[in-house]
Amino acid sequence: MDREALIHFVGGAVGGTAGTCITCPLEVVKTRLQSSRGGDCVSPSTSSLKNPISHFMKRNSVFTHVAHIVKKEGVGALYKGLGPNLVGVAPSKAVYFYVYSTSKRFWNENPSFLPDSAIVHMMSAGTAGFVSASVINPVWLVKTRLQLHEGPITVGSCIRRIYQREGMKGFYKGVTASYMGISETMIQFVLYEYFRQIVDDRIGIGITKNGDKKPSNFISCMVSGGVAKFFACVIAYPHEVVRTRLREENTNTKGFFSTLYKLYREGYRSMYRGLGVQLMRTVPNTAITLGTYELVVYVLHQLKND
Secondary structure (H helix, E strand, C coil): CCHHHHHHHHHHHHHHHHHHHHHHHHHHHHHHHHCCCHHHHCCCCHHHHHCHHHHHHHHCCHHHHHHHHHHHHCHHHHHCCHHHHHHHHHHHHHHHHHHHHHHHHHHHCCCCCCCCCHHHHHHHHHHHHHHHHHHHHHHHHHHHHHHHCCCCCCHHHHHHHHHHHHCHHHHHCCHHHHHHCHHHHHHHHHHHHHHHHHHHHHHCCCECCCCCECHHHHHHHHHHHHHHHHHHHHHHCHHHHHHHHHHCCCCCCCCHHHHHHHHHHHCHHHHCCCHHHHHHHHHHHHHHHHHHHHHHHHHHHHHHHC
């Protein structure tokens, strides 16, 4: 691994860790909403049944779900899966940004493609998404099972439970949905590079005479990343619900398209269940991750040049 690639590797690991720690409780709520049980984890009261609109709003309130989890399982339950998340997100983001930056340099140097064009960003994001999804899927599966499990459970017992009941192939449940989700990553990074280019070209903040970024430009990177993630998430969200359903324990669901069709028959609400929580979590998460990533890359470049 060359020094430039190592810089992006470290930047991705630090950025991913920062974003994950801050937004973990929302990740737990989102995963439970996406499961086949969905909003049923919050039991309706007699008064709420008399007012279905109020009941719907309460069942789909983030704060209602957070309060329910804390009351039933304790505050620690809001951070279920944080261990595997941290174990997974650092190498996942590190691998992703390493492959992304390396692929982008490769395609930019290819005379057949226009440097920093949309197709270059799309191909780089697709390659990075495929590699990171393949490598980290077992970690994400353990994280999902921990977040769906009601009651105390350790990471070790969860891993043994999966292996004893489903074997090694059980750790790769949902990987096909992750591959389908590469489309979200591709959309996100094409939009991110586009929005950031607009800021650099039209506003020109944070750019030195020799082309290096100043720290003041990292705010625009966070904003560009957050906006890009918002649009990408809305467009490609159903694959997230499919992936959670495939990773559930004791589920009879098989295959990406059969699960997607089942969700379609349940109605569009099922296909987009948990979207609000996902946006609340993933938009700031992405902004923090990309902002931290750009800052770490900037600092490491400065240290390398000194």
